[in-house]
Amino acid sequence: xxxxxxxxxxxxxxxxxxxxxxxxxxxxxxxxxxxxxxxxxxxxxxxxxxxxxxxxxxxxxxxxxxxxxxxxxxxxxxxxxxxxxxxxxxxxxxxxxxxxxxxxxxxxxxxxxxxxxxxxxxxxxxxxxxxxxxxxxxxxxxxxxxxxxxxxxxxxxxxxxxxxxxxxxxxxxxxxxxxxxxxxxxxxxxxxxxxxxxxxxxxxxxxxxxx
Amino acid sequence: xxxxxxxxxxxxxxxxxxxxxxxxxxxxxxxxxxxxxxxxxxxxxxxxxxxxxxxxxxxxxxxxxxxxxxxxxxxxxxxxxxxxxxxxxxxxxxxxxxxxxxxxxxxxxxxxxxxxxxxxxxxxxxxxxxxxxxxxxxxxxxxxxxxxxxxxxxxxxxxxxxxxxxxxxxxxxxxxxxxxxxxxxxxxxxxxxxxxxxxxxxxxxxxxxxx
DNA sequence: CAATGTCCGGACATGCCGTCTGTAACTCGC
DNA sequence: GCGAGTTACAGACGGCATGTCCGGACATTG
Numbered sequence: 001x002x003x004x005x006x007x008x009x010x011x012x013x014x015x016x017x018x019x020x021x022x023x024x025x026x027x028x029x030x031x032x033x034x035x036x037x038x039x040x041x042x043x044x045x046x047x048x049x050x051x052x053x054x055x056x057x058x059x060x061x062x063x064x065x066x067x068x069x070x071x072x073x074x075x076x077x078x079x080x081x082x083x084x085x086x087x088x089x090x091x092x093x094x095x096x097x098x099x100x101x102x103x104x105x106x107x108x109x110x111x112x113x114x115x116x117x118x119x120x121x122x123x124x125x126x127x128x129x130x131x132x133x134x135x136x137x138x139x140x141x142x143x144x145x146x147x148x149x150x151x152x153x154x155x156x157x158x159x160x161x162x163x164x165x166x167x168x169x170x171x172x173x174x175x176x177x178x179x180x181x182x183x184x185x186x187x188x189x190x191x192x193x194x195x196x197x198x199x200x201x202x203x204x205x206x207x208x209x210x211x
Numbered sequence: 212x213x214x215x216x217x218x219x220x221x222x223x224x225x226x227x228x229x230x231x232x233x234x235x236x237x238x239x240x241x242x243x244x245x246x247x248x249x250x251x252x253x254x255x256x257x258x259x260x261x262x263x264x265x266x267x268x269x270x271x272x273x274x275x276x277x278x279x280x281x282x283x284x285x286x287x288x289x290x291x292x293x294x295x296x297x298x299x300x301x302x303x304x305x306x307x308x309x310x311x312x313x314x315x316x317x318x319x320x321x322x323x324x325x326x327x328x329x330x331x332x333x334x335x336x337x338x339x340x341x342x343x344x345x346x347x348x349x350x351x352x353x354x355x356x357x358x359x360x361x362x363x364x365x366x367x368x369x370x371x372x373x374x375x376x377x378x379x380x381x382x383x384x385x386x387x388x389x390x391x392x393x394x395x396x397x398x399x400x401x402x403x404x405x406x407x408x409x410x411x412x413x414x415x416x417x418x419x420x421x422x
Numbered sequence: 423c424a425a426t427g428t429c430c431g432g433a434c435a436t437g438c439c440g441t442c443t444g445t446a447a448c449t450c451g452c
Numbered sequence: 453g454c455g456a457g458t459t460a461c462a463g464a465c466g467g468c469a470t471g472t473c474c475g476g477a478c479a480t481t482g
Binding site: 036038123124157160164165168176179191192194196198203207 | 249
């Protein structure tokens with residue numbers, strides 16, 4: 001009875017997604033209350049979510065698996081948010097850059113706590129590590145491509161080592177988002193965006209925009 | 212008998228230092244072998260160091276305490292390594308900046324594994340968090356002061372928000388050191404230093420050095 | 423009804439933690 | 453050398469969290 005099996009699998013996957021969201025909501029709240037992902041036990045999570053620990057292990061191999069199940073979705077969202085950056089061209093202004101960065105921040109920000117948790121867990125969980133790595137690699141590749149194109153088109157400092165600078169700028173963003181954009185009001189957030197924009201602008205574009 | 216007590220305390224402190232170094236050597240090796248600090252148990256550490264777990268707890272409250280006992284020393288070393296940067300003046304060249312950064316890297320590099328472990332542990336260990344925080348805050352303060360002085364003296368882009376940019380540039384360094392300078396050969400290391408130098412130079416100094 | 427899938431409570435072995443024994447050794451001052 | 457103080461140890465503890473397993477309760481479906 002293949003149809004039965006198929007249906008079961010579908011509902012299983014759906015249920016997994018449902019649980020995943022429900023559990024991450026709990027985790028997010030706990031993190032916001034000042035705890036760290038590593039310190040939050042599975043027992044704690046399932047208790048707060050009112051499901052049994054057994055059920056948790058039916059759907060997830062462990063905490064990292066739960067995080068991983070969620071990461072791909074959000075990575076895509078963020079990637080879409082950043083994409084404006086890659087469209088910078090010779091005519092683009094510093095305002096355009098700021099807008100692109102702001103949209104990336106806006107995509108990132110609702111999930112800062114869990115993103116930070118993911119990057120933290122990446123240090124000891126191989127599965128999570130692969131995901132964060134792929135996420136960074138993909139964005140680095142995009143930025144690198146953009147930088148090289150910009151150098152060819154003459155609106156990015158041609159003396160820069162494109163690949164290396166791309167890596168540095170994006171890891172800076174990752175770290176900065178987690179460290180500086182947690183628990184900040186909107187004014188502070190705007191200032192942080194300004195600062196990051198200033199660094200990126202000066203690094204990449206300013207040298208070719210001298211008046 | 213105060214003299215006895217005093218002597219005991221001295222030897223205790225000395226022994227603590229001795230153990231600390233011995234244990235961190237083990238930890239460093241284990242990390243180099245691909246394990247993560249969080250995952251390394253006290254049992255593991257003491258076994259490899261050929262001391263008993265009991266003895267460990269005589270001298271340290273826990274793993275974090277051991278890391279903390281070591282962090283202050285190394286923070287001072289690194290701070291000394293970076294100090295060349297703050298001496299950049301109106302006449303300083305890009306080469307000077309690179310030299311300063313290289314010396315910071317050289318101070319940092321021998322301890323990258325443990326520094327990374329410290330920053331990682333900071334996420335869940337309040338004691339370690341305080342130390343890493345103070346370390347970053349102190350360097351940020353120095354850089355911030357340098358930027359402001361440079362803006363007054365006219366060799367740093369005056370449009371930059373000094374405090375914010377200082378924070379971003381230094382967290383970028385912290386992250387970059389851990390992510391990009393682990394397990395790299397010397398050629399790769401030089402390239403990373405070049406990239407970081409390029410970003411810092413373009414951000415801070417280049418706008419006022421236009422030819 | 424019977425089979426299937428879902429959830430649960432309860433229990434298990436395992437591993438690590440931090441603490442607390444008692445014991446053996448070593449180093450002093452006397 | 454004797455005894456007091458210190459240091460190291462092995463061994464055991466209670467506690468907590470992990471990941472796994474089972475059996476029973478319940479609803480859904482054929």
